[in-house]
Amino acid sequence: MLxxxxxxxxxxxxxxxxxxxxxxxxxxxxxxxxxxxSILYPLLMMMxxxxxxxxxxxxxxxxxxxxxxxxxGLVIFNYFSEATNSAMISILGNSSLINKVYIPKYIFPIAxxxxxxxxxxxSLLPLFLIxxxxxxxxxxxxxxxxxxYLLLPFIYFCMFMFVVGVxxxxxxxxxxxxxxxxxxGIMITILSYFTPVFYSISIMxxxxxxxxxxxxxxxxxxxxxxxFLFSNCPTxxxxxxxxxxxxxxxxxxxxxxxxxxxxxxxxL
Numbered sequence: 001m002l003x004x005x006x007x008x009x010x011x012x013x014x015x016x017x018x019x020x021x022x023x024x025x026x027x028x029x030x031x032x033x034x035x036x037x038s039i040l041y042p043l044l045m046m047m048x049x050x051x052x053x054x055x056x057x058x059x060x061x062x063x064x065x066x067x068x069x070x071x072x073g074l075v076i077f078n079y080f081s082e083a084t085n086s087a088m089i090s091i092l093g094n095s096s097l098i099n100k101v102y103i104p105k106y107i108f109p110i111a112x113x114x115x116x117x118x119x120x121x122x123s124l125l126p127l128f129l130i131x132x133x134x135x136x137x138x139x140x141x142x143x144x145x146x147x148x149y150l151l152l153p154f155i156y157f158c159m160f161m162f163v164v165g166v167x168x169x170x171x172x173x174x175x176x177x178x179x180x181x182x183x184x185g186i187m188i189t190i191l192s193y194f195t196p197v198f199y200s201i202s203i204m205x206x207x208x209x210x211x212x213x214x215x216x217x218x219x220x221x222x223x224x225x226x227x228f229l230f231s232n233c234p235t236x237x238x239x240x241x242x243x244x245x246x247x248x249x250x251x252x253x254x255x256x257x258x259x260x261x262x263x264x265x266x267x268l
Contacts, residue, residue: 007163077195079119216246223242
């Protein structure tokens with residue numbers, strides 16, 4: 001299954017590129033700053049979040065750069081939220097094209113996840129600026145660049161596989177149940193509170209901590225924070241868990257999507 005999908009994606013890579021380019025054009029149509037907003041928007045949002053949580057709510061962690069802690073979790077959660085929402089409506093949004101010509105349907109969720117991934121990579125630029133210029137060495141909150149940053153592409157690739165897998169499941173369900181679009185919005189809100197983006201998992205009771213650690217988003221966020229905040233290398237076992245959670249979800253998503261895709265045309 002994976003082999004056939006790989007060759008089809010390779011065969012239709014021109015279409016995949018065009019779908020991503022189309023999304024960029026639509027998003028930044030009639031925008032004066034254009035793609036520059038992909039960097040400015042997360043930077044401005046980070047500034048707002050820093051003011052709100054570091055000053056107004058007085059959130060802090062001893063010996064930890066809270067701003068980096070907050071933003072490293074926020075960019076990952078925002079990517080998951082935006083990518084899964086976009087992938088969920090990718091089949092419905094391209095129904096006219098699907099009904100006219102033959103195109104491998106699994107191209108559309110991937111295109112949406114790739115488009116949002118590009119924005120995610122651009123949002124990392126202001127995050128790196130915060131890492132370089134924030135923190136106080138005297139308080140032990142100064143983050144430094146280290147060799148373990150080379151592991152970030154692998155961690156984010158695992159995250160991408162996980163997001164694509166979730167996107168396949170959601171896009172399949174949304175074809176048959178349009179209410180899923182609204183249900184997922186509620187589920188994302190609930191998930192935001194069960195993902196330690198704003199707070200430390202250590203404040204939770206020990207039994208709840210075990211449950212929280214099963215959240216794949218926590219796995220990717222925690223691996224990233226180990227590198228950013230503590231200059232630590234995630235253990236080989238932890239990296240393996242990152243890969244298995246992403247690859248496993250991708251296989252589940254592909255299985256669900258492939259099993260139901262031939263019935264899509266009756267509901268579009």
